[in-house]
Amino acid sequence: MVQERTFPKFQAPAAKISADQGLVLYEDMILGRYFEDKCAEMYYRGKMFGFVHLYNGQEAVSSGVIKSLRSDDYVCSTYRDHVHALSAGVPAKQVMAELFGKETGCSRGRGGSMHLFSSEHNMLGGFAFIGEGIPVALGAAFQSRYRRDALGDPNADQVTASFFGDGTTNNGQFFECLNMAALWKLPILFVVENNKWAIGMAHERATSQPEIYKKAAVFGMPGFEVDGMDVMAVRTVAQEAVARARAGEGPTLIECLTYRFRGHSLADPDELRSKAEKEAWLARDPIKRFEAYLLEHKLADQATMKAVRDRIQSSIDEALTFAEESPEPSPDDLYKYIFADE
Amino acid sequence: MAETLLFNALREAIDEEMGRDDTVFVLGEDVGAYGGSYKVTKDLYEKYGELRVLDTPIAENSFTGMAVGAAMTGLRPIIEGMNMGFLLLAFNQIANNAGMLRYTSGGNFKIPMVIRGPGGVGRQLGAEHSQRLEAYFQAVPGLKIVACSTPYNAKGLLKAAIRDNNPVLFFEHVLLYNLKEDLPNHEYVVPLDKAEIVRPGKDVTILTYSRMRHHVTQAVKGLEKKGIDPEVIDLISLKPLDFDTIGASIQKTHRVIIVEECMRTGGIGAEIIASINDRYFDELDAPVVRLSSQDIPTPYNGKLETLTIVQPKQIETAVENMVALKV
Incomplete structure (x- = not known):
C-alpha cells in the first residue's frame, strides 16, 4: 500500500447548505450509486456489453461539482461517464437504454457506455481516449467567452466543467489546455478525480509530482486539493471556482482525492490494489459520510433519506424496464448520423 | 473581374x-x-x-x-x-x-x-x-x-x-x-461535392486533383498536337467522390488514367480504381492506370524530389499508350 496523502482540512462548519439543497446532493449521489450497481448486475447477467467503467466511490465529486452548475453550463466527461451524465440531468432511462444499445438511448445506441452525449443537457461526452475530452471542454469554454467578448452577448456566462482522472494529468492535452485556458481566461473547471490508479499503474509510479493541484501554479492558475469523499468539501471549492469563472476571472484546477470501489472496468481483475487500501477507502464512503452530516446538522432524518433511496430504486427499476422494452436501432439507419444535413 | x-x-x-x-x-x-x-x-x-x-x-x-x-x-x-x-x-x-x-x-x-x-x-x-x-x-x-x-x-x-x-x-x-x-466581382459559391470537367474530350478520362491538374493540363497540350482528345476531370471532392461525373465520363471514353500526387499504396487512386471496378467494370476497354507519387518520404535533393512526383511527360506517355491500347 502506497503511503496515503494527508487529507486537506475542510472547515465544515463554514459551509452552509439548506435541507433542500442537501437532499438534492443526497439524491444525486444515491442515483449514481444505485445506477452503477444495476449496471454491474446487468453486465454480469450478459445484458450489457463492451467496456463498462463504474463510478462507485467517486459520487461526491460528480454531485459536488455538477450540482454547483446551472443547467445551461457544460459538462465534459471521460469513459467513466454514466454518473456525470446523470448529475447533468440526462434521464436515467436514457442512459440505461444507451447501455443496452437501444434507439431510445441518449446517443441512440450508437455510442455505448463510453460515449454518452446529450445536446439537450449540454453533456458534451463521453470521451473514451485519455485526455481527448479536455480540448473539447476548452472549446465550449472558449465559445462562452467568444459570445460574451467578440459578439457582445451579456448572457454568455456559461461555465464548463471538464472531468478526468489522475492518469490523464501526465498527458500533453492536460498541460496544453491548462496553458490556453489560463492564457485566455476561459470559464472552465478542470476537475481531476485522483482515484490513485490508472488501471494498474499507481499514480506515484507514473508521475514525478503526485500533488496534481500544484501543477496549476506554473500556469498562474488557482489549484485546490480537496477531499473527494466529502461532497460538502467538493461543493464548496466548486462553487468558488464557478463564481470565479462566471465573473470572467478564468479557470481553476481542482484535485479531488477519491477512490473507485470497483476495478477499472468490469473486465478488470483488480489484483494490484491491496485489501488494506480498499478497506481504508471503503470506510470513507462518501454517501455514508454525507448521511451522517445530514443527520448531525438536522437537515434530514432517517425516514426522509429512506424515502429518497426508495424513490431512486424505483426510478432505476423503471429505467431498466424502459431500456429492456425499447427498440434497437433499425438496420436501415446504419448510415444515419454520419453527416449532418442528410 | x-x-x-x-x-x-x-x-x-x-x-x-x-x-x-x-x-x-x-x-x-x-x-x-x-x-x-x-x-x-x-x-x-x-x-x-x-x-x-x-x-x-x-x-x-x-x-x-x-x-x-x-x-x-x-x-x-x-x-x-x-x-x-x-x-x-x-x-x-x-x-x-x-x-x-x-x-x-x-x-x-x-x-x-x-x-x-x-x-x-x-x-x-x-x-x-x-x-x-x-x-x-x-x-x-x-x-x-x-x-x-x-x-x-x-x-x-x-x-x-x-x-x-x-x-x-x-x-x-x-x-x-x-x-x-x-x-467575378459578384459573390459565388462552388459546391463541395461536384467534380469539375476541366476539358471535355472523348478518348480517355484523366482523373486528377490539386497541383496535378496543372501537370495534366501541360501534358494535354502535347497530346492535342498528336490528335488525342482526353477528358480531364478535377475531382475537387476526394471524399465523397463524385461518381456521377466520373461515371458519365467513363461511359463516354471507356478508358481511365488517374494522376495524383499522393502515394501509390492505399492512395486516392487506389480507392477510385476499386470503386470503378465495383461500378463500371463492364464499361472499361482497358485496365485503369494510375500515376502516383513514389512510396517514399519526399527526398530533399531536387532531382530526387522531381522523380518522386508525376511529371507531365509521364502523363503524356501513359495517355498515348492507353489510347493505342498498349496498357
Whole structure:
C-alpha cells in the first residue's frame, strides 16, 4: 500500500447548505450509486456489453461539482461517464437504454457506455481516449467567452466543467489546455478525480509530482486539493471556482482525492490494489459520510433519506424496464448520423 | 473581374464569410498578428480582433479539439494548419472527434469546421513539410475532403466548406498560392461535392486533383498536337467522390488514367480504381492506370524530389499508350 496523502482540512462548519439543497446532493449521489450497481448486475447477467467503467466511490465529486452548475453550463466527461451524465440531468432511462444499445438511448445506441452525449443537457461526452475530452471542454469554454467578448452577448456566462482522472494529468492535452485556458481566461473547471490508479499503474509510479493541484501554479492558475469523499468539501471549492469563472476571472484546477470501489472496468481483475487500501477507502464512503452530516446538522432524518433511496430504486427499476422494452436501432439507419444535413 | 492570386482568393472567402456570419472564426499558428504563413489571413486580425482571428500556442491536437468543442456549441471554426503535415499531430482529434463524434453521439451534435492549409510537395522542403496526407484521412468516417486547384475554385469551395455543417479537410497546395485568375466581382459559391470537367474530350478520362491538374493540363497540350482528345476531370471532392461525373465520363471514353500526387499504396487512386471496378467494370476497354507519387518520404535533393512526383511527360506517355491500347 502506497503511503496515503494527508487529507486537506475542510472547515465544515463554514459551509452552509439548506435541507433542500442537501437532499438534492443526497439524491444525486444515491442515483449514481444505485445506477452503477444495476449496471454491474446487468453486465454480469450478459445484458450489457463492451467496456463498462463504474463510478462507485467517486459520487461526491460528480454531485459536488455538477450540482454547483446551472443547467445551461457544460459538462465534459471521460469513459467513466454514466454518473456525470446523470448529475447533468440526462434521464436515467436514457442512459440505461444507451447501455443496452437501444434507439431510445441518449446517443441512440450508437455510442455505448463510453460515449454518452446529450445536446439537450449540454453533456458534451463521453470521451473514451485519455485526455481527448479536455480540448473539447476548452472549446465550449472558449465559445462562452467568444459570445460574451467578440459578439457582445451579456448572457454568455456559461461555465464548463471538464472531468478526468489522475492518469490523464501526465498527458500533453492536460498541460496544453491548462496553458490556453489560463492564457485566455476561459470559464472552465478542470476537475481531476485522483482515484490513485490508472488501471494498474499507481499514480506515484507514473508521475514525478503526485500533488496534481500544484501543477496549476506554473500556469498562474488557482489549484485546490480537496477531499473527494466529502461532497460538502467538493461543493464548496466548486462553487468558488464557478463564481470565479462566471465573473470572467478564468479557470481553476481542482484535485479531488477519491477512490473507485470497483476495478477499472468490469473486465478488470483488480489484483494490484491491496485489501488494506480498499478497506481504508471503503470506510470513507462518501454517501455514508454525507448521511451522517445530514443527520448531525438536522437537515434530514432517517425516514426522509429512506424515502429518497426508495424513490431512486424505483426510478432505476423503471429505467431498466424502459431500456429492456425499447427498440434497437433499425438496420436501415446504419448510415444515419454520419453527416449532418442528410 | 479582378485578377486575384490564389492565396488572396482564399483570404477573400474567409473575409466574406466572417462578415456574413459572426460565428465564423479562424484559429491556428500565426494566423493573427503575423497574417498567416502564406498570408491567407493577412489584415483579418486588425479587422476582426484577437478572438475571431485567434493566434494559438503550438499545440495542434489540443487546439483542434478546442475547435471541435467550439463547433459542438455553435461556432464555426476555421483551423489553419500552418503546414498540413502538422495535422498528423492532431490526428486523434480529427479522426475520433471531428470525424466520428456526430455518429457516436447519435446525431446529438454537428461539427461545422474547416481544417485548411498548405500541403503537397513543394520546393525542397524536406519530407515532413512535403506530405501527401489526403489518403491518410480518407478512411475516417464523417470527414469531407476537398482539394482546390485554381483561384476561382479555391474561393468558391472555401466559402462552401465554411457553410457546410460537417468537418471539411480543405487541402491547398503550397506551389499554387501564386496562381492568378480573373475572379467575378459578384459573390459565388462552388459546391463541395461536384467534380469539375476541366476539358471535355472523348478518348480517355484523366482523373486528377490539386497541383496535378496543372501537370495534366501541360501534358494535354502535347497530346492535342498528336490528335488525342482526353477528358480531364478535377475531382475537387476526394471524399465523397463524385461518381456521377466520373461515371458519365467513363461511359463516354471507356478508358481511365488517374494522376495524383499522393502515394501509390492505399492512395486516392487506389480507392477510385476499386470503386470503378465495383461500378463500371463492364464499361472499361482497358485496365485503369494510375500515376502516383513514389512510396517514399519526399527526398530533399531536387532531382530526387522531381522523380518522386508525376511529371507531365509521364502523363503524356501513359495517355498515348492507353489510347493505342498498349496498357
